[in-house]
Amino acid sequence: MSRAAKEISPIEIYKYLPKTNCGACGEKTCMAFATKLANREARLEECPELLKPEYKEAYQALWEILKPPVREVVIGSGEKAVKVGGKYVMYRHELTYHNPTLIAIDVEDTLEPEAIRKRVERVQATSYEYIGRLLRLDGIAVRCASGDAERFKEAVRTVAEATDMPLILCCLDPDVLEHALVTVYERKPLLYAATRENWREMAELATGYKCPLAVFAPGDIALLRSLVKTLLAYGVEDLVLDPGTFPGEGFSDTLNNFTMIRRAACKQGDELLGFPLLGVPAVAWLEEAPRELKAWREACMAAMLLARFADLLIMHSLDGWVHLPIMIWRENIYTDPRKPVSVESGLRTFGEPDEMAPVLVTTNYALTYFTVENDVKAAKLDCYLLVVDTEGLSVQSAVAGRKLTAELIADAIRESGIEERVKHRYVIIPGMAARLSGELEELSGWRVLVGPMDSSGIPKFLAEKWPPEEEA
Amino acid sequence: MGEERKREGETAESFLAQFLPELVELLSKFESIELEDVELYAERLALEFLPVAPAVAPAPAPPKPLELLMEGFEEPVMTYPGRVLEVKLGATRSEGGSRGRVVVIGGETCPPFYLFESPPPHRPVITMDVFDTKVPLPKAYKAHIKDVMHDPAEWAKRHVEKFGADMVTVHLISTDPLGEDRSPREAAKTIEEVLQAVDVPIVVGGAGDPHKDAEVFKYIAEMAAGERLMFSSVTLDMAEAGTLEPAAKAIAEGGHVVLAFTPIDLNLARELNRKLYEFVPRDSIVMDLTTAALGYGIEYSYTVMERARLAALMGDKELQHPMSAAPSNSWAAREAWMKEEELGPEWGPRELRGPLWETLTGLILLLAGVDLFMVGHPATARTLKEFIDVLMSRGKAKGADIENWVSASLG
Numbered sequence: 001m002s003r004a005a006k007e008i009s010p011i012e013i014y015k016y017l018p019k020t021n022c023g024a025c026g027e028k029t030c031m032a033f034a035t036k037l038a039n040r041e042a043r044l045e046e047c048p049e050l051l052k053p054e055y056k057e058a059y060q061a062l063w064e065i066l067k068p069p070v071r072e073v074v075i076g077s078g079e080k081a082v083k084v085g086g087k088y089v090m091y092r093h094e095l096t097y098h099n100p101t102l103i104a105i106d107v108e109d110t111l112e113p114e115a116i117r118k119r120v121e122r123v124q125a126t127s128y129e130y131i132g133r134l135l136r137l138d139g140i141a142v143r144c145a146s147g148d149a150e151r152f153k154e155a156v157r158t159v160a161e162a163t164d165m166p167l168i169l170c171c172l173d174p175d176v177l178e179h180a181l182v183t184v185y186e187r188k189p190l191l192y193a194a195t196r197e198n199w200r201e202m203a204e205l206a207t208g209y210k211c212p213l214a215v216f217a218p219g220d221i222a223l224l225r226s227l228v229k230t231l232l233a234y235g236v237e238d239l240v241l242d243p244g245t246f247p248g249e250g251f252s253d254t255l256n257n258f259t260m261i262r263r264a265a266c267k268q269g270d271e272l273l274g275f276p277l278l279g280v281p282a283v284a285w286l287e288e289a290p291r292e293l294k295a296w297r298e299a300c301m302a303a304m305l306l307a308r309f310a311d312l313l314i315m316h317s318l319d320g321w322v323h324l325p326i327m328i329w330r331e332n333i334y335t336d337p338r339k340p341v342s343v344e345s346g347l348r349t350f351g352e353p354d355e356m357a358p359v360l361v362t363t364n365y366a367l368t369y370f371t372v373e374n375d376v377k378a379a380k381l382d383c384y385l386l387v388v389d390t391e392g393l394s395v396q397s398a399v400a401g402r403k404l405t406a407e408l409i410a411d412a413i414r415e416s417g418i419e420e421r422v423k424h425r426y427v428i429i430p431g432m433a434a435r436l437s438g439e440l441e442e443l444s445g446w447r448v449l450v451g452p453m454d455s456s457g458i459p460k461f462l463a464e465k466w467p468p469e470e471e472a
Numbered sequence: 473m474g475e476e477r478k479r480e481g482e483t484a485e486s487f488l489a490q491f492l493p494e495l496v497e498l499l500s501k502f503e504s505i506e507l508e509d510v511e512l513y514a515e516r517l518a519l520e521f522l523p524v525a526p527a528v529a530p531a532p533a534p535p536k537p538l539e540l541l542m543e544g545f546e547e548p549v550m551t552y553p554g555r556v557l558e559v560k561l562g563a564t565r566s567e568g569g570s571r572g573r574v575v576v577i578g579g580e581t582c583p584p585f586y587l588f589e590s591p592p593p594h595r596p597v598i599t600m601d602v603f604d605t606k607v608p609l610p611k612a613y614k615a616h617i618k619d620v621m622h623d624p625a626e627w628a629k630r631h632v633e634k635f636g637a638d639m640v641t642v643h644l645i646s647t648d649p650l651g652e653d654r655s656p657r658e659a660a661k662t663i664e665e666v667l668q669a670v671d672v673p674i675v676v677g678g679a680g681d682p683h684k685d686a687e688v689f690k691y692i693a694e695m696a697a698g699e700r701l702m703f704s705s706v707t708l709d710m711a712e713a714g715t716l717e718p719a720a721k722a723i724a725e726g727g728h729v730v731l732a733f734t735p736i737d738l739n740l741a742r743e744l745n746r747k748l749y750e751f752v753p754r755d756s757i758v759m760d761l762t763t764a765a766l767g768y769g770i771e772y773s774y775t776v777m778e779r780a781r782l783a784a785l786m787g788d789k790e791l792q793h794p795m796s797a798a799p800s801n802s803w804a805a806r807e808a809w810m811k812e813e814e815l816g817p818e819w820g821p822r823e824l825r826g827p828l829w830e831t832l833t834g835l836i837l838l839l840a841g842v843d844l845f846m847v848g849h850p851a852t853a854r855t856l857k858e859f860i861d862v863l864m865s866r867g868k869a870k871g872a873d874i875e876n877w878v879s880a881s882l883g
Binding site for chain 2: 125143144145171193196219225226234255304307308316328333396397400402432435453
């Protein structure tokens with residue numbers, strides 16, 4: 001039985017290590033390595049001694065201790081392969097969540113090839129720059145709505161030619177599925193799905209073509225466990241669980257089922273439920289409602305499923321206003337809570353600022369800083385940016401929580417040496433920190449200009465307000 | 473006899489497969505070397521150990537099951553030594569106030585919406601924002617309230633009558649000493665007008681100055697004694713400024729509720745609560761652990777709230793208070809308010825993007841355990857209510873509804 005990361009102590013791990021302090025793993029001592037292992041910051045294989053035959057038993061014992069309660073499954077092949085699951089904990093603060101949720105967009109095989117290509121192209125082109133990273137969608141789920149083997153095969157082929165993203169093949173008829181699978185099995189698509197009716201044929205496909213397999217038991221966790229047990233006995237190991245995503249009133253059961261499954265796996269060591277969970281917000285589109293409302297509800301369900309343990313999502317909407325918050329929320333919840341998301345405080349220089357260059361103030365929260373940096377760079381401004389240590393809080397939160405105060409800014413001005421670099425004494429503070437301006441003028445002796453509420457307004461603000469009139 | 477032994481043999485095989493899946497995995501992974509998704513340790517293990525274990529000839533494959541191996545499922549129910557306190561907001565005439573409706577929040581005995589353990593005793597509620605002076609608000613936010621923004625009482629009415637708000641929050645921004653610096657008496661008049669315009673419980677919001685807020689709160693707490701208002705918020709800054717005690721005392725004496733604000737830090741939250749216990753009854757404290765918007769640190773808020781609630785259930789008495797959050801903060805996110813042309817046309821109209829941003833911030837924090845939401849946009853209020861309704865009960869899912877989703881035309 002696998003255990004929650006929190007329950008594993010470095011001492012317990014240390015017992016099995018060679019205790020030679022050889023340093024080959026990069027740590028000075030075996031105890032330090034044990035601590036890294038317990039924190040999931042190192043892998044067993046980094047200790048060469050452990051891989052020797054005399055440590056076979058120790059290695060196996062450690063492997064048992066350290067394996068995640070939710071198995072890691074790979075979908076896709078080559079560079080675009082994506083790992084899902086591999087979760088060590090139920091709650092993010094217990095360690096961190098590994099392997100960000102895979103978000104796939106569906107494609108229906110009844111669409112014309114040209115429409116399919118367009119849809120795939122749209123999914124591939126979706127990207128948003130956020131804190132210096134590109135957020136993207138990850139995969140395509142091809143659904144057999146036609147019931148026609150040839151048609152499904154053509155659709156799968158069209159998708160496969162249009163993208164090298166991981167694929168999910170959705171078809172509950174094993175014969176129809178295999179007809180399409182033969183053309184793309186080397187891409188290791190996720191096969192969706194084994195059910196009470198078709199599990200044996202699906203198991204044959206999964207073992208024969210060596211592809212991961214989803215298990216679909218809507219609203220029935222006992223059936224889900226039965227199917228998993230049977231499939232494991234059949235020799236299928238890479239499983240993904242779909243306990244059913246219900247739209248409307250049934251969504252409560254969905255969240256409860258996801259929660260119970262993840263708790264059983266992480267807190268009770270239930271190995272039949274220790275697999276990645278697949279959520280299908282696309283079912284929002286089964287309900288009668290205007291188009292926008294269906295997309296809206298799909299976004300709501302996706303956000304909640306991301307919070308409640310979904311390791312994969314299949315979505316239907318192609319709307320950017322649906323994708324954007326979901327991609328960002330996924331990025332957020334998968335950040336490591338052990339690492340502060342902050343940048344170094346201090347004075348930054350952009351372009352070639354002279355002694356009359358503007359001096360801007362921001363916080364050291366990474367997102368805030370990178371947003372300001374992007375805007376300043378994009379506008380090719382020559383300026384100074386004073387990054388105040390707000391313990392990694394954004395301007396709004398820092399002002400409310402008194403982590404960005406007039407005193408802190410005044411200190412930062414003094415310590416930064418900016419007084420020697422510029423001739424003027426004007427500092428521009430974020431619009432959301434406007435209320436600090438009076439006190440800041442008193443404490444620092446600098447005149448305060450209240451900048452825009454959002455850093456995207458900086459170029460316009462400077463064009464209109466800089467240099468300040470008295471100096472002009 | 474022979475038959476029976478064969479069955480026993482099969483049982484043993486499937487038993488092994490069940491209890492030693494790693495072994496099965498190891499063998500099959502070694503057999504299929506072209507398999508790419510091998511866990512590194514398993515692969516290395518096999519390669520390293522094979523030479524010294526020549527006896528690992530392919531074991532006879534366990535017989536494949538012919539029938540479904542039936543398993544049950546027991547719901548993983550836990551018990552918790554602690555529970556969240558109930559806090560009542562608003563008071564009816566018979567209770568010494570003038571409200572037609574009151575709400576009770578908190579009282580949870582298990583993590584948020586773990587209905588398999590117990591349903592939440594009370595619905596989370598929604599209080600909608602009213603400002604007493606002109607504040608910069610995004611266009612998509614203003615669209616539904618433009619005509620009443622000059623009048624807090626009319627604005628409050630719109631929220632209650634048209635948008636179904638459970639409560640109204642009046643932000644007394646005009647009292648900011650760095651702004652209009654209006655007097656506590658003027659602020660109290662605004663509150664009085666709102667109390668007369670609507671019959672729901674009211675939240676009194678300050679301007680964020682530890683001295684002035686305390687003065688304003690004290691004045692209003694006395695003026696509206698018995699109404700069981702919630703004062704948003706009292707802070708450690710007030711403690712530092714020496715204004716916490718008089719404000720908290722006046723609020724408690726008037727029979728009201730405090731919202732205790734701390735910046736994403738459980739130790740600070742405990743510290744503030746401890747200070748408040750000297751003056752305020754425990755059932756009159758709600759916590760605000762700071763709401764960072766989606767994309768702007770929501771993960772910090774989410775995790776600190778989740779931790780607070782779990783700690784409360786595990787018996788941490790200093791955190792056993794209902795929680796409030798302000799999804800309306802998410803309008804500061806540029807992804808929420810920016811024009812299509814600026815953000816990029818592919819991200820859609822801000823009329824949808826903006827309210828969805830606030831809505832998702834709310835729904836995410838709903839799952840972290842929030843009991844009271846401060847909301848700006850009517851679409852957020854409506855969607856939160858819709859999903860709260862859904863999440864209050866289970867057993868409504870019908871497998872037949874989705875079993876054919878794969879082949880459905882989704883449009």
